[in-house]
Amino acid sequence: MKKGSKKVNRAWLHDHLTDPYVKLAQKEGYRARAAYKLKEIDETLHLIKPGQLVVDLGATPGAWSQYLRRKFAPKEGGQTLNGTIIALDILDFEPIEGVSFLQGDFREESVLRQLEAAVAGRPVDVVVSDMAPNLSGIESSDAARISHLVELAVEFAQAHLRPEGALVCKVFHGSGYSQLVKLFKERFRVVKPIKPKASRDKSAETFLVGIGLKSA
Numbered sequence: 001m002k003k004g005s006k007k008v009n010r011a012w013l014h015d016h017l018t019d020p021y022v023k024l025a026q027k028e029g030y031r032a033r034a035a036y037k038l039k040e041i042d043e044t045l046h047l048i049k050p051g052q053l054v055v056d057l058g059a060t061p062g063a064w065s066q067y068l069r070r071k072f073a074p075k076e077g078g079q080t081l082n083g084t085i086i087a088l089d090i091l092d093f094e095p096i097e098g099v100s101f102l103q104g105d106f107r108e109e110s111v112l113r114q115l116e117a118a119v120a121g122r123p124v125d126v127v128v129s130d131m132a133p134n135l136s137g138i139e140s141s142d143a144a145r146i147s148h149l150v151e152l153a154v155e156f157a158q159a160h161l162r163p164e165g166a167l168v169c170k171v172f173h174g175s176g177y178s179q180l181v182k183l184f185k186e187r188f189r190v191v192k193p194i195k196p197k198a199s200r201d202k203s204a205e206t207f208l209v210g211i212g213l214k215s216a
Contacts, residue, residue: 003048004064011110019033021033021036021165021198024036025063027142028046030063030067031061031063031064031065031066031094032061032063033063033064033198034063034064034130034198035063035064035066036039036196036197036198037130037196037198037199037207038063038064038067038068038128038168039067039137039198040131040194040197040198041196041207041209042067042071042169042193043207044194045166045194045209045211045213046194046213047126047166047168047209048067048068048071048126048155049071049125050071050072050082050083051072051082051083052072052083052084052125052126053083053084053086053119053122053123053124053125054068054083054084054085054086054124054125054127054128055087055088055115055119055124055127055128055156056068056085056086056087056099056128056130057088057089057106057128057129057130057131057153057156058088058089058106058129058130058132058170059087059088059089059101059133060089060090060091060092060093060133061069061093061094062087062093062094062096062099064128064130065085065087065096065099066096068083068085068099068100068128069081069096069097069098070106071083072085072098073098081098084100084122085098085099085100086099086100086101086102086115086118086119087099087100087101087102088101088102088103088104088106088111088115089101089103090103090104090105090106091103095130100118101113102115102118103116106131106149106152107148107149108150111124112152112156115156116160119160123160123161123162123165124157124160124161124162124165125161125162125165125166126161126165126166126167126168127153127156127157127160127161127165127166127167127168128167128168129149129150129153129167129168129170130168130170131149132146132149132170132172132179133145133146133148133149139175140175141175143172143174143175143176144176146171146172146176147176147179149181150169150171150183150208151167151183152172153167154167154169154183154184154187154210157187157210157213158187158213161213163212163213164211164212165211165212165213166209166210166212167188167208167209167210168207168208168209169184169202169207169208169209169210170205170206170207171205171207172204172205172206173204173206173207174204181193181208182209184208184210186214187210187213188210188211188212188213188214189211189212189213189214190210190211190212191207191208191209191210191211192208192209192211193207193208193209194206194207194208194209195207
């Protein structure tokens with residue numbers, strides 16, 4: 001097992017170090033290559049605009065919040081942010097100027113209440129979720145965990161998005177995927193699955209985007 005594990009680690013390290021998006025993230029000052037996933041989704045669908053209120057779920061290490069911040073203040077150097085970013089994660093988050101961060105587990109009612117208090121009744125323009133559970137390798141169990149997080153994000157979006165708002169959610173192809181697509185289609189007028197170029201080919205990761213809430 002140890003030999004196999006070392007080979008896997010070496011292969012991952014090689015892929016990581018030669019990844020063009022990793023190099024680009026280092027060059028452009030993003031904390032992770034994930035920034036380019038949100039960038040491609042946004043450039044395709046034009047979701048993020050200055051002046052919005054955006055909630056970033058599963059925000060650590062902060063690459064998505066960095067991208068949002070740059071959309072709200074294209075010029076660096078203490079410029080006042082034209083927009084509001086509220087980020088949440090169970091893990092620590094290195095501060096980003098202008099980004100409000102809450103640490104906690106989105107699955108817990110008390111944490112959800114804190115997030116709702118931060119939103120303070122304002123209509124949310126966009127919810128972005130890069131949340132993913134710790135995977136066990138047991139497909140049925142992992143699918144249930146993934147679905148639970150997506151369902152919570154959809155519920156939050158339904159309660160807080162403005163009618164024409166959007167939800168961007170990380171999902172995985174495999175068990176439970178078709179049910180999540182069905183859920184999105186039940187709740188949103190427009191549903192688009194997107195696999196950004198920055199998502200690794202071998203990864204089952206993809207993103208569902210729901211735009212415009214259906215009337216209850």
